[in-house]
Amino acid sequence: MTVAGRDAVARADVILTDRLVADGVLAWARPDAEIIDVGKEPHGSATPQEKINRLLVEHALAGREVVRLKGGDSFVFGRGGEEVLACAEASVPVAVIPGVSSSTAVPAIAGIPVTHRGLSQGFTVISGHVPPDHPDSSLDFPALARSGTTLVILMGVRTLPQLTAALIDAGMRPTCPAAVIADGATSDQRVVSGTLADIAGRAEAEAIRPPAITVIGEVVRVWRTESKGEASQSLRQR
Amino acid sequence: MTVAGRDAVARADVILTDRLVADGVLAWARPDAEIIDVGKEPHGSATPQEKINRLLVEHALAGREVVRLKGGDSFVFGRGGEEVLACAEASVPVAVIPGVSSSTAVPAIAGIPVTHRGLSQGFTVISGHVPPDHPDSSLDFPALARSGTTLVILMGVRTLPQLTAALIDAGMRPTCPAAVIADGATSDQRVVSGTLADIAGRAEAEAIRPPAITVIGEVVRVWRTESKGEASQSLRQR
Numbered sequence: 001m002t003v004a005g006r007d008a009v010a011r012a013d014v015i016l017t018d019r020l021v022a023d024g025v026l027a028w029a030r031p032d033a034e035i036i037d038v039g040k041e042p043h044g045s046a047t048p049q050e051k052i053n054r055l056l057v058e059h060a061l062a063g064r065e066v067v068r069l070k071g072g073d074s075f076v077f078g079r080g081g082e083e084v085l086a087c088a089e090a091s092v093p094v095a096v097i098p099g100v101s102s103s104t105a106v107p108a109i110a111g112i113p114v115t116h117r118g119l120s121q122g123f124t125v126i127s128g129h130v131p132p133d134h135p136d137s138s139l140d141f142p143a144l145a146r147s148g149t150t151l152v153i154l155m156g157v158r159t160l161p162q163l164t165a166a167l168i169d170a171g172m173r174p175t176c177p178a179a180v181i182a183d184g185a186t187s188d189q190r191v192v193s194g195t196l197a198d199i200a201g202r203a204e205a206e207a208i209r210p211p212a213i214t215v216i217g218e219v220v221r222v223w224r225t226e227s228k229g230e231a232s233q234s235l236r237q238r
Numbered sequence: 239m240t241v242a243g244r245d246a247v248a249r250a251d252v253i254l255t256d257r258l259v260a261d262g263v264l265a266w267a268r269p270d271a272e273i274i275d276v277g278k279e280p281h282g283s284a285t286p287q288e289k290i291n292r293l294l295v296e297h298a299l300a301g302r303e304v305v306r307l308k309g310g311d312s313f314v315f316g317r318g319g320e321e322v323l324a325c326a327e328a329s330v331p332v333a334v335i336p337g338v339s340s341s342t343a344v345p346a347i348a349g350i351p352v353t354h355r356g357l358s359q360g361f362t363v364i365s366g367h368v369p370p371d372h373p374d375s376s377l378d379f380p381a382l383a384r385s386g387t388t389l390v391i392l393m394g395v396r397t398l399p400q401l402t403a404a405l406i407d408a409g410m411r412p413t414c415p416a417a418v419i420a421d422g423a424t425s426d427q428r429v430v431s432g433t434l435a436d437i438a439g440r441a442e443a444e445a446i447r448p449p450a451i452t453v454i455g456e457v458v459r460v461w462r463t464e465s466k467g468e469a470s471q472s473l474r475q476r
Contacts, residue, residue, distance in 0.1 A: 002338060003239050073342050076361075081351030081460045088463075098343030098423075100240060104311050105336030113319030115365075121376050122364035123314075124387055127353070138359050139386045146381035149362055185336075222319045225326075 001025055004097045005069075013064035016055060020071030020211070049079060053086035060092040073101035077127050077154060101125075103152050106184030106213045110191050111223040114150050119218040122149035128156020128214070132166035145170035150217035157210045160200040167216070172196060177220035182212040193220060239263055242335045243307075251302035254293060258309030258449070287317060291324035298330040311339035315365050315392060339363075341390050344422030344451045348429050349461040352388045357456040360387035366394020366452070370404035383408035388455035395448045398438040405454070410434060415458035420450040431458060 001022065009015060009028045017026060019039035026035060036055065038047040052068075059066045074080030080096070087094045103125040104114050114123040124147060132141045144151060145167045156163055160180070168174050174197035182190045194202045196216055203212070239260065247253060247266045255264060257277035264273060274293065276285040290306075297304045312318030318334070325332045341363040342352050352361040362385060370379045382389060383405045394401055398418070406412050412435035420428045432440045434454055441450070 001241050003241055003244055006241055073338075073346070075346040075351040075353065076342055077353050079355060080346065081354045081457070084349070084351075085460065085463065096346050096349075098338050098346045100311075100336050100338055101342055104314055104339055108311070108313040108318065108334050108336045111322070111334075113313035113322075115313065115315050116319045117317060121367075122362060124360060124362040124385065126360035126387065129359075140384045143381040143384035143386070146378045147362065147385055148377045148381070149364065219319070222323065225323060 002097065002099060005099060008067050008095075008097055009069060011065060012067035014059045014066045015069050016052065016066065017069045018071060021069055022071065025069065049082060053083055056083060056087060057090040057092055060087065061090065070099070071102075073099040076101045076103055076125065102184060102211075102213060103154060106181050107152065107215050107219075109185045110179075110181045110189065112179060112181075112215050113219055113222055114152060114215070116219045116222055119221070120148075120150045122147075123152055123217075124149045125152045125154065126156075128153045128159045128163050131159045131162040133162070141166040142170040145172035150215060150219050153214040153216070155210070156214055157203065157208060157212045160203060160214060163214075164196050164200050164216075167196060172216075176216060177218060177224070178214065178216045179220045179223060180208055180212050180214045182208045184211070184213055191223070193224065240335065240337060243337060246305050246333075246335055247307060249303060250305035252297045252304045253307050254290065254304065255307045256309060259307055260309065263307065287320060291321055294321060294325060295328040295330055298325065299328065308337070309340075311337040314339045314341055314363065340422065340449075340451060341392060344419050345390065345453050345457075347423045348417075348419045348427065350417060350419075350453050350457055351460055352390060352453070352457060354457045354460055357459070358386075358388045360385075361390055361455075362387045363390045363392065364394075366391045366397045366401050369397045369400040371400070379404040380408040383410035388453060388457050391452040391454070393448070394452055395441065395446060395450045398441060398452060401452075402434055402438050402454075405434060410454075414454060415456060415462070416452065416454045417458045417461060418446055418450050418452045420446045422449070422451055429461070431462065 006028050012033050014034045015029055016036050016038050038052045056066055056068060068083060070078050084094050107114055126139055130136045153163060174195060176196040178196050178199040179191055179193040180199060180203045192202050192206045192208060244266050250271050252272045253267055254274050254276050276290050294304055294306060306321060308316050322332050345352055364377055368374045414434040416434050416437035417429055417431040418437060418441045430440050430444045430446060
């Protein structure tokens with residue numbers, strides 16, 4: 001959580017909060033602040049985006065200071081852009097307070113840098129929400145397999161077998177190091193490591209459940225070096 | 239700045255700080271903390287990484303609580319991994335406190351979400367430090383051009399003409415929206431927008447200097463819609 005985010009929570013008249021918001025964050029809110037949980041509806045499904053947009057605008061137009069609180073970063077698969085547009089349409093001024101994205105933070109805390117000199121000059125973050133062959137997928141897996149960047153997959157526990165198979169089909173090296181980090185940045189964090197070819201099977205064998213983040217790339221070697229106490233001189237000097 | 243980062247700065251005996259650290263962050267340090275600026279050497283060049291690693295280990299082994307303070311996220315082109323490995327080698331325990339990466343935060347503050355439903359299912363962050371044809375480049379530009387993700391280029395002001403030409407050569411649509419954000423997240427922030435074909439020329443015409451971040455992809459349309467007050471209904475509903 002950022003200092004700016006905490007200050008905004010402490011000031012807010014109304015807070016629209018979400019699942020994945022860390023415990024304790026709402027403790028910073030004013031006692032009289034109205035907290036609306038839009039992470040789920042009473043019957044368990046997600047609150048429709050249109051309803052969230054409407055709540056944001058309605059409360060703001062009523063003259064209240066509204067905070068839209070999300071875990072991670074609101075603009076990394078967080079629909080922050082849609083909510084900003086809804087406010088802009090209603091002439092509601094918006095200040096964006098960026099957050100710490102799980103896409104880089106969870107690997108870092110687990111000991112995997114998404115970039116590392118000599119190993120990776122970039123990283124690609126994708127949603128694994130839909131499998132590669134799904135009509136809604138706009139990702140080019142042959143390109144992802146060849147880009148030369150570390151691949152970070154969010155929301156891809158269920159689709160991991162298809163995602164890794166698509167990357168191998170596209171020519172990515174099956175022995176490329178890979179790791180799945182479950183419950184990252186919590187005391188329950190677990191890391192399962194393997195290769196592109198076997199990581200899906202290993203994650204299944206370890207009964208990995210969402211939320212989990214998969215990292216595919218040579219940078220996973222940094223974690224192995226560090227966590228196993230192996231001589232790391234060669235890796236550092238690359 | 240995160241709450242956890244601020245707390246660490248406030249506790250530290252020794253702080254190794256960097257350029258790109260926001261003004262005011264060091265004001266949270268204890269009055270008796272030792273501040274070492276490793277962002278530059280007296281003669282203006284960068285402090286060698288080996289020297290930074292050595293300072294971290296030496297101060298820690300002397301029993302002092304050491305904070306390595308960087309702007310952005312230490313593991314996104316920040317060499318955090320190298321410093322963690324150096325500490326691991328010396329059996330110095332390290333706690334990683336992830337930061338807010340400019341790669342997603344600067345576009346978000348400027349009004350460009352790196353992902354947006356219907357426009358982008360992922361994003362790729364690369365360093366533009368070396369041009370595409372440089373022997374040190376390990377990026378595959380034809381693949382980057384086709385991945386279907388938003389492309390975010392850090393440290394790429396000088397090389398922008400070569401980078402954009404390589405993407406066009408690789409088949410990326412020359413009319414793809416693009417924007418350069420200079421001095422992002424500061425009161426001096428400037429956004430120059432255009433297309434993949436003309437963004438390098440526009441940035442040069444506007445005398446854009448580092449630090450600046452380039453975003454290439456359909457998501458730049460969100461910024462245009464928002465900032466120009468155009469009807470955004472069609473964009474939101476995609």
